[in-house]
Amino acid sequence: NAGVTQTPKFQVLKTGQSMTLQCAQDMNHNSMYWYRQDPGMGLRLIYYSASEGTTDKGEVPNGYNVSRLNKREFSLRLESAAPSQTSVYFCASSEDRGRDGYTFGSGTRLTVV
């Protein structure tokens, strides 16, 4: 099925460990996004990429890095995980100036202990 695929779905890390969340979309969208969602906080933008080769910081970028590997893939890396990064992470993609809303992946539930 067409859409946004995130891996892994669940992950537990120890404080200080690193990991990369993967995201791929097959809709030929130019723009891709990483959000985190915490209880009572809605979705907050971490980083986004308007096109292959470009990335920009969002509202809460500290502690994260991203890579727009190609048009399909946009990864999020935690270099040294902290308990404050325990959250649900969503990747999304959109057409530029599209008529519809963003398409979201199913999310990654990350726990840092």
Add this chain to the structure above:
Amino acid sequence: EDKVVQSPLSLVVHEGDTVTLNCSYEVTNFRSLLWYKQEKKAPTFLFMLTSSGIEKKSGRLSSILDKKELFSILNITATQTGDSAIYLCAFRTQGGSEKLVFGKGTKLTVNP
């Protein structure tokens, strides 16, 4: 600073009730306002509103935007238990790199 404020933060109703969810915003480069429904996983798109006064409808759900007063409402009539979810409002910026800025959401619980 751009922001989106949703109210109420939570709401409990009985099946058959009608509910109105509110979303107000302050943005510098407004392009459109979007509503999403989130159950257990990813948000799913409901509506996108760009023009004032034009109601969008989908079954029992409808939404309208007031660009002068900077708010939007989402109405759900004859609620069902399947409407229980978090409803998210977001605005889409324009100019340069577009992105969505979300409110904190309204958690709706519909009891049988």
